[in-house]
Amino acid sequence: MKRVVLFASLLVLLAACGGPPPPPRNLNDACSIVKQYPKFRRSMKKAERKWGVPINVQMATIYQESKFVGDARTPLRYSLGVIPMGRQSSAYGYAQALDGTWDEYRRTAGSRGAKRDNISDATDFMGWYMDQTTRKLGISKSDARNQYLAYHEGQTGYARGSYKKKAWLVRVAGEVENRSQMYKRQLQACGKL
Numbered sequence: 001m002k003r004v005v006l007f008a009s010l011l012v013l014l015a016a017c018g019g020p021p022p023p024p025r026n027l028n029d030a031c032s033i034v035k036q037y038p039k040f041r042r043s044m045k046k047a048e049r050k051w052g053v054p055i056n057v058q059m060a061t062i063y064q065e066s067k068f069v070g071d072a073r074t075p076l077r078y079s080l081g082v083i084p085m086g087r088q089s090s091a092y093g094y095a096q097a098l099d100g101t102w103d104e105y106r107r108t109a110g111s112r113g114a115k116r117d118n119i120s121d122a123t124d125f126m127g128w129y130m131d132q133t134t135r136k137l138g139i140s141k142s143d144a145r146n147q148y149l150a151y152h153e154g155q156t157g158y159a160r161g162s163y164k165k166k167a168w169l170v171r172v173a174g175e176v177e178n179r180s181q182m183y184k185r186q187l188q189a190c191g192k193l
Helices: 002-017 030-036 038-051 055-066 099-108 119-137 144-160 167-189
Strands: 076-079 083-087
Touching: 030 038, 030 055, 030 167, 038 055, 038 119, 055 119, 055 144, 055 167, 099 119, 119 144, 144 167
Parallel strands: none
Antiparallel strands: 076 083
């Protein structure tokens, strides 16, 4: 019996060690986030140096996409209200990257082993995607509102103006911009920008 309890305890301990950490305690305080998880800031700073996307823009987008939940998924769809029919999309991880876009990133950015539930890989992906958006659409990397619209709708959707028929999305993009500015002020105040 002792062996069974010991083995079960070991399995629980190993399970606790795997996977992404829980989300930060205070999502409205950028300084608190980077203090609780210094790796988040290091990853975003690395992506900023590589791709030119400011930390605050990355943070605001991750907040909107996953609330910093590393293994976030879209909700299940149900038939007849009770029969699970799969997820709304293949979006997964901190950046809520879709399977096809993630695969393209891994092929073109040389990140074959990248994982969507790894903050370093997710921020590198986000930097890569927003850099592509700047190249294709001319949107400034510090323009959190329009970068988010292109991130959500895809670059082709943004170019077609698909977001213009979605008042809720335009409102959310404004919230992303506001959060980006709030995070920027906070990071400046604590010397972490």
